[in-house]
Structures are given as C-alpha cells and as structure tokens.
Amino acid sequence: MESTKTLEPAVPVRRPYKLVSREFHPEDSVVKVGSVVFGGPQVVVMAGPCAVESREQVMASGEFMQQLGVPVMRGGAYKPRTSPYSFQGMGVDGLKLLAEARERFGVMIVTEAVDHGSLHHVAEYADIIQIGARNMQNFELLKAVGQTGKPVLLKRGLSATIDEWLMAAEYIAAHGNLNIILCERGIRTYETKTRNTLDISAIPVVKQLSHLPVVIDPSHAAGTWQWVAPLARAAVAAGADGLIIEAHPNPAEALSDGPQSLNFPHLEELVGSLRKVADAVGRQL
C-alpha cells in the first residue's frame, strides 16, 4: 500500500493531515493545467454547463468560453443524481464531446469521475478530474485518483468539516498526487432559501491550514442564478484562487441545474465585474 511510505518518521505529524498542511509546505503550492496556473496571481475562471447534453450545447459553450477568455470549461458526463430516474449523463460520448471542444476552442476541461470505471475514462479525456461533494469521503475513489497523478478538483462534502476535507485531500496526496485544487461549494445548514450555505470563511481558514489552491463554486451554493454574481465577487474579494460557475446557452432547457445556471450574457457581465474586484485585491483574471 502506497500510503505506508508517508508513515515514515521523517514526516512529523502535528495535525491529522501533513502532506497538504501549511506546516509541511509553507509556500503556496501551484497546480498547472496546460498554461493555466491555480494558486498564483491569476484568479482562474472555470465555467460551462452542469451536464453535457449535446454536441451543439458543448460547442456553443466552448466557443463562448474562448471568446470570453474563460480558460477552463466545465461539463459533467457522469452525473451523480439524487433520483435513479433522473438523467445520469452521456458517459464516454460526453467526454469525447468535451475533448473535441478543447481541440477546437483551446479550453481546458474539468469533468467529474464517480467510480473506478468512469475515472479511467475521465483521466484519459479531461485535464482536471473533479471529485464531487457526495464522493468526498469515497476513500477508494480518492486512492485511485491519487494514483493517476492528474490535477484534481476536490469538492467539499455537503457536511464535511474543513478538517475532514483536508483529510480527503491527504488521501489523494498520500497516494502520490499533490496536484489538488480544493473547491468550496456550500455546506448544508438549516437555512433553506439558498440550496446550500456558501462557507466563504473556508477561504482564509484553508489558506492558513494548507498550501493548496482554493476555488469557489457559487452556483451550487446559491441554487438560484440571481445570487451567483454577488457570491462570485465575494469569493474573489476573500482571496479565492478561482471560480467554477454553471453557465448554459439556454438555462430554461437545461437537463439539470437550470435554475442556478447563468446564461451567456450574464456570465459575460459577471466576468467583467470580477476583473475589477480581482484588481482591487491585487490579482488578475
């Protein structure tokens, strides 16, 4: 088992996590995805549809992201859905569409893996492997994604503490992969107006405890597209290293998460405002 290597006495344990801790690596770490760098001066915007639905939808999205200067496109080919009767994603066919969009529009691709089978394919086609909130403590999947060595976007679980989230990252790190980008996407609380409660404090707390880059998903936190823009601006002001935003060429017809998806004009408007906020806190976007 690979993790035994990390148990050597040369690595003193003061917190439950060590490879991902600030103590182990005092400098900010950066994760490079092609020419995109997470954890440096740039605030990286990732955007795109919740789910891959069709060639038209993916190509329209890829083209718009290129025009807007959004360097990474999101889109789910494997969808973990609460109901077994909901659309479960296009699978490998969806991945191929994403890869085609990368080819044509020069955008990097982030997409989710949900088990060993899908991970095999996602690792082949994507630039960043997303581990979703529901799988944050799917430890067997974490071990496997650790072995790929590829950049990983690790979402915080719905009710994971910050310590548990960093321990999940430690699983990936302990299996050989430190290319980890942490993603806060809202936690479950008693408040029901928003889909989840964005824990904006997670940004400075994680930055103090860990050297890993942190990005924010304002879309799943808000659950309503009108609230995505102020949350995105808040994230940049609080020091986030990036954003992952749901946007769709036609939100009203989206197969999933339509109500929280921005249309393209609203995304464009948001990106413009984010540039000003990034500038105000000494970053660029």
Next chain:
Amino acid sequence: MESTKTLEPAVPVRRPYKLVSREFHPEDSVVKVGSVVFGGPQVVVMAGPCAVESREQVMASGEFMQQLGVPVMRGGAYKPRTSPYSFQGMGVDGLKLLAEARERFGVMIVTEAVDHGSLHHVAEYADIIQIGARNMQNFELLKAVGQTGKPVLLKRGLSATIDEWLMAAEYIAAHGNLNIILCERGIRTYETKTRNTLDISAIPVVKQLSHLPVVIDPSHAAGTWQWVAPLARAAVAAGADGLIIEAHPNPAEALSDGPQSLNFPHLEELVGSLRKVADAVGRQL
C-alpha cells in the same frame, strides 16, 4: 439499464421515490436473513466489534453473541477511515474470519462494502451487505448492490435528509433489490457532546413514508458507550425493528471506535433491559 423498467406509466409517481414508498406497498415489508426476520414482531439485535481485528477477537465475539441470543454479528473488514494513516481493515482475510464465526456459532453476518471490489467479496461471505453513511450517495455502489439481490443495511448519510435516504434506497430497489433495511445512525448537527445527534424521530417518519424496516445504530450516534443503553431503549420504545450495537471483548484495546463500544457484560445487561422495553410495546427480542 434496469431502472428504465420502473419508469413505465403503470407506476404513478406522487413522491420522488416509489418502489420504497408506503403508497406503492401499503403493508410493512419484511426482510428475511436465514431465520431472522426484520420488520416483523421481533426486534432484531445485531452486535459485535467495529472492525475485525483477529481470529481471537472474532471468535470470542461470535461465541458471546450465540450465548446471549444475539442473532446477527457485525464486524468491519473494509473500514472507511477519515485518515489515510488509520487502520483500513483486514479485507478478505477478515471476511473469512466472519464466515468461520457464522459456521461455528450460528450467527448471521453483517459487514460493509466500500466499492465494487469489496462488494464482490462481501456479497460472497456476508448475509447482509452494509452500505455505510459516507457511501449513502455513492450511486454507482448503490446500483451494484441492487444487482446482488442480497439483504442490504443502508445507513443514513451524515447529513442526508429522510427524502435523500429513501431516494438512495430507491436506487437499490430500482436495480432489482427490495431486501433493504434502513439504518439511522445519527446526523450531523451543531451539538458536539455526542458524536452525532440520533434522529429518533426518523423511526415514525420513515414508517409513515415507507414500508421498509428501520433499525437504529446507537453507538455511532452516541460516540460514548455510557449513552448507548438509553438510546437503544429509546429506539425500541419508538418502534425500531432492530439495533446494531458496537461491542468488543476489550474496548480499551479496540483498533477503532473503542470509546463507543460496550464490553460484553454491559451488552448482556443492555439486552436484558431491552427485552422488557420490547415487551412493553408489544414486540419481542
């Protein structure tokens, strides 16, 4: 995909779940495991160590359960642990020890599967396949366990709503398996005195919404062995169909969950008191 069958218009959908709903099946359903019946007049006690640690430990546990009349023994061979550096379980070797205990002491075995690989082995050796709280929305695992057709103990996720829990059961049912036992094990709240907050209300709520049997895990809820007995008695009084209790021949030396494990004399005392409470509410144990 098997789930498509359930989409036929012959099954009207009034709630998000249907196969597991009380409307679909107005009578209580029962799940039979050998001669043990969940969901009938008997309150089924399951007990045993958190993790399988050694032949001595497993055989001592099996012998004691037999003497005490506890019909099902628990014990984890695959352990989902928050830290990659914690004991991860004995794997197949552990399953073989459990099967040996069943052979010698006539106890049924419930043990956890954590991914497709472990599920293959657990389905071979165990009588009841446990899906843990952290995997309650590991939908690929739910689909796979649905296809086994074997009895499943489905734990509620740490912050799963009752609707989400029943939807997780629906995944199993939609893939062909209605031998589902629901297990409430405490939910995550702001209170920190207990490890989790036992949602005792889940018993009557689930009984109203679903026909499936419901059992309670007081050990993970309490996190402290002194509080396990009152919670177990409360569960029986509230109408639980069973209990799953952590007990260890020597809690002080347990490799996991020692502080919440009963020793055998305390388990014996508890079972005696549970018999009286079961009798008071018209059940037997």
Next chain:
Amino acid sequence: MESTKTLEPAVPVRRPYKLVSREFHPEDSVVKVGSVVFGGPQVVVMAGPCAVESREQVMASGEFMQQLGVPVMRGGAYKPRTSPYSFQGMGVDGLKLLAEARERFGVMIVTEAVDHGSLHHVAEYADIIQIGARNMQNFELLKAVGQTGKPVLLKRGLSATIDEWLMAAEYIAAHGNLNIILCERGIRTYETKTRNTLDISAIPVVKQLSHLPVVIDPSHAAGTWQWVAPLARAAVAAGADGLIIEAHPNPAEALSDGPQSLNFPHLEELVGSLRKVADAVGRQL
C-alpha cells in the same frame, strides 16, 4: 448583584457551570410542585393546550387531565409568536382561567413568562414558570426568574448547545433558585420533515453533567401529532423525568400548534402506553 456571592473561592470551578453541575451536587435533585415530584421515581406527565383560548377550552382540559391522572396542566397565556400578526395570548385573563382550573380540578399549572411584566403575573398565578426556547438566553429574564424562587421549566434554545443550556440554568441558580426542571424540545437541524429534531441523547448527557431533572416536549419536536406518541415513549425509555405534551379538546380549531396537538382520546391512549414503558424501566407514571 446576587451572583457575586457565588464567585467566592469556596466553590471551585471545573466546568463553566457549577451550581447545576453533578460535581457540585452528586445526588439527583428533586423539584417539588405541591405533591408532584420531578426527579424521583415518578415520570411526571404535563399536558394541555398550546394556548389558553377560552374558559370552555381550559375547563374541558382541566377536567380531562384530572380524570386521566395527569398532575400538571400546561397552557400559554403569553405567546411568543414568530409573526406580530398572530394571536399573542390572553394575558392575565388567561392566567386567571388557569388558576380557576387548578382550583376546580386539582391540577398544577405550568405557563410561560416572556418578560419582566408577564413574569410578575405568572409568578403570582402559576405553579411552574416556563421559560421558552426563544428566551433561553434572555439573561435579564433568567436573572429575574432566579429571584422568584419558584419552580422553573427551562426549555433548551433552538440551537443551544447542552453547555449553553446548563449555563442558562446556572444564571437562574446563581440568582438564588435551584428549583429548575430542564426541558428538551427539539433542536434546529437541516432536516425539515419534523418541526425540530428531538435530541433524545440530551437525556443521558444532561443526567451525567447535571443533577437537575430533565423532561421532554415531544410535541414541538415532532410538529405533527402522529409522531408524538413514539417520541414520548422513547423519552420515557431513555430516562426522562417527565413529559410536556400538547393536547387540545379540538385540535382542528386550535389557535396555535393545532397540527401537533393530540386530541383527548389519543392522549389517553398514549398515557396508557407510557405506563407500560415506565414500568419496563423501573419507573412509575
């Protein structure tokens, strides 16, 4: 200020609370209200309407409680309501009706005080002064109720930790009143099926930390009358010293909390079943 007396060095502080702690007073304390004793072998049932609405309603309730052997009647004359446009209670007129019912039917009265003004009247007419969940950290009210010396039913706040709840009791104790009965009534969590989540674990936890009697309000926890009975039975099985249950001669016409109120036949049925559970755990009712 009276509390300064308790700061004398003769009382060593090991926990944040001391007068209410088990360490300060290792034996269970009892609170006597006429011939009713909280904290002894008896499980004390308190029942009655949420709000005092009319003479007919109060007398019908008092008569039924007498017949059923319920020794304490509840009924709110001052109602803290979420909306300023909801019925706010009958005030002193309501208190007089409660006192009349006590006179005629021999039931003790528990009713809520919401500020200094209402406290003055409640202390005059009632046998037990209730401090509601929303006022658990209304420290000025706690100080004042401490000075009355009368029995107090202190409800746990909607999101109060057990430590904060015991500290609220300490406020009352530090101002001269140790006649405190703690009341768990459900806490706020993410689950929305029930109005609140009954923290049944609070019973053994508080019993370990404090010497004060603990009672359960299953009605506000459940929010739905069908779930009140199983929660009440669970409370008795877990060791509660009493129950406070909403019951109304005609729940469909109640001015507040109708959906969670039992009608009288259901209350009678419940009390019968509670007697059996109390007997099973060595108590009487």
Next chain:
Amino acid sequence: MESTKTLEPAVPVRRPYKLVSREFHPEDSVVKVGSVVFGGPQVVVMAGPCAVESREQVMASGEFMQQLGVPVMRGGAYKPRTSPYSFQGMGVDGLKLLAEARERFGVMIVTEAVDHGSLHHVAEYADIIQIGARNMQNFELLKAVGQTGKPVLLKRGLSATIDEWLMAAEYIAAHGNLNIILCERGIRTYETKTRNTLDISAIPVVKQLSHLPVVIDPSHAAGTWQWVAPLARAAVAAGADGLIIEAHPNPAEALSDGPQSLNFPHLEELVGSLRKVADAVGRQL
C-alpha cells in the same frame, strides 16, 4: 395594540412579512443617522471595542475612529454573556462614556439594549440601538424598540432563518419604526473552525426580499481576527451596505472577544483595502 393597525385589508399579505418586504416598498429604503446614510451609495463602517471597559479605552477608540474616518463607533455597555460569572458590562456609566466620545470625536454611537430597563437608557444615549442575536426573538423587546422610533441594528439570531429574521424586523415595523438596519453576524452550523459561519448569501437574498439595508459583522462570524479582513472584503463585494467590526486599542487585554478584535493598525489597513473593493463594485467608503 399598535400592530392591529397593520392588519387592515389595505395591505395585502403575500409573504408572512409585509412592511419590510420589497413588494410593499420596491425602492431601497435608507436609514439616516445624523449625516450617515445606510442603504445609499456609501458603505458605512462601524468599529470599536466589544465592551466599554474604561474612559481611556473609549476615548482612545473614539479618537482613532475619527482619524480613520470611521463614522460610527460600537461598544457594549450591557453585555449578554453565556456565563453569569463573566463581566456583564458597565451599564449607564458605559453609555455616558460613549456619549462623551461622540461629543469629543464626532462619531455616532451604536450599542446594545438587552431588556426594557437598558433600552430606556440606550435610547437616551445612543444613535443606533442594537438588538443582539440572542434577543432577535425577544418579541417584547422588539415591540418596545419599535415604539422608540430610533434607528435599530437588528442582528440575525444564531439559528434564525432569513424569514424569521425579517419577521423580527416586521415586529419592529408593525410597532411604528421602519428605521431598521439588518445585520448578518454568522449562523450556527456544524463547522467549528470559525465561531459561526458567515452566511454571505444573506446579502443578495435579503436584498431581493426586503428594502432594508443590510450590514455584516465579520468579527463574530470569524471568531479569529486574522479572518476578519477577508470576510469584510467579501461582504463589500457582495453588496453589503455596511460593516460592524470589533477593534480594540489592546486586544490582548480586552475583557471580552479579544481573539476576534483587530488592533488599530490592522483596522487601518483593512479600511484601506475596503475602499478599493467598494470602488470596484461602484460604492464608496
């Protein structure tokens, strides 16, 4: 009772609150405190110590706020404390010190009232009456503060929903006072790294539902001074109308909330950075 006036049929009720709802008053409302305007283009900074401790401390704070251009000073003379043995505030003597600082340094004063008695004094000496989180559903206090007609800073309760918070504001409005400033200060969740979880989403949600100004208290949310600055910047970026920040001339010696208080150099640095963020979102500060 004044609230009956608002029950007239001329005011149609579509939400549980009406006077404070956006539907009732589509334009943003502004609350004027001397020359300070909440709800207009300016982001209003309020800062100062948690508690009034001495003349030196209050005058040093007032002088610094004047120099820094912070128009409102905070400071508690009545302190609701979890423990009866903690410092409970200087009372009227503290209010007089605050009024003296206003006189000398031209800063407006915001300070908390905890019951009818303290409200009488606070209304006399302060410019803005604060209602604390623990009293958000102390309805008798809300009614009384409604009758004063003075500007009110209404903090959200520890576990209040946004609807309950707006209903609390409705109590004040229904008793004749629409000079209400809402203050989000963090809610109680399962996460323990921060003292509370700042619900940054509350800003856009409340702005949609209500016309009232919203300010943020990053200090009580964070609980640790190092995290106050990023939260404050996030609040301004998300559209907050103001901030209330704990700052102390010597946090290490503060009688309460020292760990979350900024020292003056850090406050100065923060205010500088907030100006840039305010400018980026089209506001001034």
